[in-house]
Amino acid sequence: MVQRRGKSSTPESSVIEKKIKRGNAQRQASAWRGSQTVLFVCVALAGCGIVGWLYLSQTDDITETLVSRSEVLSQPRIFTVQCSDDYENYKRFPGCTPQKCGRAVADNVVTREEAHTLKRLAERGLSLGGSDGGASILDLHSGALSMGKKFVNIYRYFGDQIRDIFSEEDFELYRDVRGRIQTLIAETFGLNSSHMYLTKPTFFSRINSTAPKTTHDEYWHPHVDKVTYGSFDYTSLLYLSDYGAEFGGGRFVFMDSNANRTVEPRAGRVSFFSSGSENLHRVEKVTWGTRYAITVSFTCDPEHAIANPALP
Numbered sequence: 139m140v141q142r143r144g145k146s147s148t149p150e151s152s153v154i155e156k157k158i159k160r161g162n163a164q165r166q167a168s169a170w171r172g173s174q175t176v177l178f179v180c181v182a183l184a185g186c187g188i189v190g191w192l193y194l195s196q197t198d199d200i201t202e203t204l205v206s207r208s209e210v211l212s213q214p215r216i217f218t219v220q221c222s223d224d225y226e227n228y229k230r231f232p233g234c235t236p237q238k239c240g241r242a243v244a245d246n247v248v249t250r251e252e253a254h255t256l257k258r259l260a261e262r263g264l265s266l267g268g269s270d271g272g273a274s275i276l277d278l279h280s281g282a283l284s285m286g287k288k289f290v291n292i293y294r295y296f297g298d299q300i301r302d303i304f305s306e307e308d309f310e311l312y313r314d315v316r317g318r319i320q321t322l323i324a325e326t327f328g329l330n331s332s333h334m335y336l337t338k339p340t341f342f343s344r345i346n347s348t349a350p351k352t353t354h355d356e357y358w359h360p361h362v363d364k365v366t367y368g369s370f371d372y373t374s375l376l377y378l379s380d381y382g383a384e385f386g387g388g389r390f391v392f393m394d395s396n397a398n399r400t401v402e403p404r405a406g407r408v409s410f411f412s413s414g415s416e417n418l419h420r421v422e423k424v425t426w427g428t429r430y431a432i433t434v435s436f437t438c439d440p441e442h443a444i445a446n447p448a449l450p
């Protein structure tokens with residue numbers, strides 16, 4: 139859905155848009171509620187100072203759920219945030235370089251059945267290898283597959299046998315889904331989709347609660363995609379399994395200065411955002427079960443474009 143500014147009476151105007159202020163209104167509101175409670179507790183008890191300190195230090199962490207697992211969005215839910223100046227360090231590409239930044243979640247772009255098919259593809263591919271730690275990836279573009287403490291190239295390692303594992307239809311679905319996500323991002327941020335290019339890394343991930351064995355397994359650190367991978371301009375995640383049903387932990391967290399804002403994974407849910415510092419984020423540690431997702435990344439710079447994957 140195209141995101142409109144101002145008031146319009148088109149059906150699109152029902153797209154839920156929330157402006158997230160980078161200020162501290164929320165923290166102030168919370169501190170005010172906190173002080174009211176402290177006052178009450180102080181009347182009830184004597185140890186005012188200690189109780190107040192305990193209360194305020196515990197309410198310091200503010201977490202908001204942007205979209206929960208049980209919700210099913212019939213239209214994308216869009217949250218705008220002010221762009222960071224990260225993009226100024228790079229060449230600008232009209233029709234693509236972020237001018238409007240934010241994050242959004244959509245449940246109406248990939249069906250649960252398609253997500254299930256892609257998850258089976260991920261399971262088959264990842265069953266050929268897998269990290270010794272809890273986090274494995276499979277990159278259909280480069281062929282990179284986690285194996286033990288390193289990576290192998292599935293296309294080289296398994297040669298023609300790979301056709302016993304992946305079909306042409308699997309790749310077609312993958313390409314089709316990637317195209318839909320690209321269109322969605324273009325519509326949401328007002329871009330020309332033909333000026334956006336797939337970039338690397340774009341990969342399947344499988345995470346469970348096994349302890350890390352190398353730094354490759356440490357997926358939970360806060361990071362900014364544009365800082366980690368200079369070519370990224372828009373990042374998207376397609377979830378292939380359900381938070382709370384197939385795994386615990388593993389929520390996606392936008393770390394804003396005034397709150398941590400979470401997206402709960404749901405099979406078929408697409409979450410996407412501009413890749414700069416306005417979207418500092420992390421993934422919580424998975425505590426049980428297995429979490430599957432696909433990261434699909436886009437760049438505005440044709441020099442960093444990668445081709446759709448194809449069976450060799």
Ligand SMILES: *[C@@H]1O[C@H](CO)[C@@H](O)[C@H](O)[C@H]1NC(C)=O
Pocket residue numbers: 198199200201393394395396397398
């Ligand atoms: C967000 O979570 C981190 C821990 O992951 C915490 O250190 C930080 O204080 C939280 N931020 C807010 C604003 O609650």
Ligand SMILES: *[C@@H]1O[C@H](CO)[C@@H](O)[C@H](O)[C@H]1NC(C)=O
Pocket residue numbers: 268269270271272274346347348
């Ligand atoms: C996590 O996955 C690895 C394979 O990558 C497997 O060896 C391990 O047993 C799994 N751990 C749990 C807790 O299921």
Ligand SMILES: *[C@@H]1O[C@H](CO)[C@@H](O)[C@H](O)[C@H]1NC(C)=O
Pocket residue numbers: 330331332333
């Ligand atoms: C999008 O870009 C393509 C390729 O440069 C161009 O042909 C097309 O006219 C552009 N579309 C719009 C709506 O600007």
